[in-house]
Amino acid sequence: MVVGESKPIEEILAMVADFDKILLTGCKGCVTVCNAGGQKEVGILASALKIARKKEGREIQIDEVTLERQCDPEYIDQLEEPINNNSYDAVVSMACSVGPQYIAARYEDLLVFPALNTTFIGGSLEHGVWAEFCQACGACGIHNFGALCPIARCAKSLLNGPCGGSSGGKCEISPETDCVWHLIYDRMNRLGQLDKMANVVMFKDWTTSRDGGPRKIVREDLKQ
Amino acid sequence: MKAQSNLERVFAAGHFAVTGELGPPRGADAEVIKEKGQYLVGLVDSVNVTDNQTAVVRMASMAVCRLLLDMGLEPNLQMVCRDRNRLAIQADLLGASALGIKNVLCLSGDHQKFGDHPQAKNVFDIDSMQLIATCKKMRDEGKLINEHELEGVPHFFIGAAANPFADPFDFRVTRLAKKIEAGVDFIQSQCIYNMDKFRTWMQQANDLGLTEKCYIMAGITPLKSVGMARYMQKFVPGLDVPEEYIARLKGVEKKEQGAEGIKIAIEQIQEMKEMKGISGVHVMAIEWEEKVEEIVTGAGLLPRPEVS
Ligand code: SF4
Numbered sequence: 001m002v003v004g005e006s007k008p009i010e011e012i013l014a015m016v017a018d019f020d021k022i023l024l025t026g027c028k029g030c031v032t033v034c035n036a037g038g039q040k041e042v043g044i045l046a047s048a049l050k051i052a053r054k055k056e057g058r059e060i061q062i063d064e065v066t067l068e069r070q071c072d073p074e075y076i077d078q079l080e081e082p083i084n085n086n087s088y089d090a091v092v093s094m095a096c097s098v099g100p101q102y103i104a105a106r107y108e109d110l111l112v113f114p115a116l117n118t119t120f121i122g123g124s125l126e127h128g129v130w131a132e133f134c135q136a137c138g139a140c141g142i143h144n145f146g147a148l149c150p151i152a153r154c155a156k157s158l159l160n161g162p163c164g165g166s167s168g169g170k171c172e173i174s175p176e177t178d179c180v181w182h183l184i185y186d187r188m189n190r191l192g193q194l195d196k197m198a199n200v201v202m203f204k205d206w207t208t209s210r211d212g213g214p215r216k217i218v219r220e221d222l223k224q
Numbered sequence: 225m226k227a228q229s230n231l232e233r234v235f236a237a238g239h240f241a242v243t244g245e246l247g248p249p250r251g252a253d254a255e256v257i258k259e260k261g262q263y264l265v266g267l268v269d270s271v272n273v274t275d276n277q278t279a280v281v282r283m284a285s286m287a288v289c290r291l292l293l294d295m296g297l298e299p300n301l302q303m304v305c306r307d308r309n310r311l312a313i314q315a316d317l318l319g320a321s322a323l324g325i326k327n328v329l330c331l332s333g334d335h336q337k338f339g340d341h342p343q344a345k346n347v348f349d350i351d352s353m354q355l356i357a358t359c360k361k362m363r364d365e366g367k368l369i370n371e372h373e374l375e376g377v378p379h380f381f382i383g384a385a386a387n388p389f390a391d392p393f394d395f396r397v398t399r400l401a402k403k404i405e406a407g408v409d410f411i412q413s414q415c416i417y418n419m420d421k422f423r424t425w426m427q428q429a430n431d432l433g434l435t436e437k438c439y440i441m442a443g444i445t446p447l448k449s450v451g452m453a454r455y456m457q458k459f460v461p462g463l464d465v466p467e468e469y470i471a472r473l474k475g476v477e478k479k480e481q482g483a484e485g486i487k488i489a490i491e492q493i494q495e496m497k498e499m500k501g502i503s504g505v506h507v508m509a510i511e512w513e514e515k516v517e518e519i520v521t522g523a524g525l526l527p528r529p530e531v532s
């Protein structure tokens with residue numbers, strides 16, 4: 001899933017400093033799963049902002065709505081009613097950063113702000129801990145690396161690791177960060193595929209990655 | 225001969241080679257290069273010039289290499305993959321060759337996290353293994369990565385680093401074999417302190433016949449003090465400093481520790497000269513260039529051979 005985390009409250013307060021009435025929008029997709037922007041977090045952020053503004057002596061009205069998803073125009077429709085019936089100074093989205101861009105595209109005259117930092121494509125390791133697993137390079141090749149991704153999980157995206165900084169299973173950038181190349185080695189060893197690791201992996205074609213420009217998928221079979 | 229560099233000729237003539245290292249300044253003063261370079265004239269066969277080492281911005285390696293050529297020193301251009309993509313790398317290699325640079329050391333590069341611009345975006349379009357292959361393709365096929373034919377082929381003596389002390393240890397010799405397969409001509413090892421582990425790695429390299437396929441140079445960095453030894457032991461990932469050497473440094477008075485460190489370095493070089501498969505030493509006297517003379521003299525490495 002897309003994993004995100006809330007921006008610091010001070011940053012969000014500064015974003016809405018000039019406003020008295022905002023719509024705070026959550027998303028029931030990925031950011032609900034990673035406890036960053038679902039209905040519950042919308043409620044928590046709304047209270048926090050209101051309390052802070054009350055302390056400043058300038059109350060703010062915050063309406064809350066949590067959409068099925070914000071990355072689908074169909075669900076953005078759910079904003080029609082609240083937005084058309086209220087004069088909001090701005091919308092703050094707690095979806096991943098796709099959400100605020102969808103809202104901005106729909107409402108050309110409305111100010112839109114992101115309340116989350118969209119962080120990575122990943123998963124949870126344990127309760128309250130998430131990690132990055134994929135960088136969306138657009139040409140998955142993890143089967144060559146024991147089904148572990150060196151592009152997203154090696155600090156240098158090396159295709160021929162582990163580098164000389166790998167130490168005790170950890171990466172040179174931090175004792176908290178696993179060296180994915182050590183994990184790849186261990187797994188290839190268990191799978192009896194160490195011979196594969198003896199081959200030089202040549203240049204990666206990054207055209208399918210962000211380097212090829214913003215990407216788009218067109219599925220003719222689904223288009224109407 | 226692949227590049228006719230002095231280093232290659234020294235190896236080819238069967239001599240035990242010696243290389244030094246020079247870290248460019250964090251400024252534009254060419255005088256610093258002349259001062260530091262002066263300490264190495266006549267003492268080494270080639271001088272590595274680091275490339276934004278430890279991800280700290282310094283004068284460009286290529287420019288410093290040219291300044292060294294002007295002083296009569298043969299440079300070895302270090303090039304990292306952290307700061308440039310395949311366009312810039314190939315362009316720099318062509319430019320380096322045009323400037324008369326004949327040795328290249330292909331490195332991935334330290335991550336910028338601990339450098340002086342941790343906010344930077346890193347590149348890593350290609351990795352060190354692929355950089356070796358790039359140099360080889362340009363030299364042997366006269367082509368860029370994209371198969372474009374070059375007008376004017378760069379002739380490089382291609383080097384790379386190897387760290388026998390990184391993990392997993394069992395893979396280290398395989399990684400060396402990969403670098404040879406990619407096209408490396410010589411290897412400079414990480415600074416060696418754990419001699420037992422190094423001997424084991426060399427044994428593996430000899431057993432696989434790898435030492436017949438490329439020249440291996442042992443990396444030597446003299447320890448200046450107990451403090452430096454401890455720092456390297458604790459904070460430099462992939463460096464292995466055994467207690468034995470720390471105990472030796474502790475055993476002498478503080479102001480004698482540097483001299484003891486040099487003594488250790490000389491003993492290590494003596495052993496390297498006898499070790500099967502070792503073709504030379506790479507002396508990295510970090511910010512201590514003035515001591516290289518004492519080390520190479522002590523180790524009986526002078527005078528350096530004149531090979532035509
Ligand atoms: S290889 Fe590419 S697509 Fe596959 S996990 Fe890694 S970054 Fe994602």
Ligand code: SF4
Nearest residue numbers: 154161163171172179
């Ligand atoms: S230590 Fe491992 S994860 Fe870190 S940069 Fe090196 S190979 Fe990649």
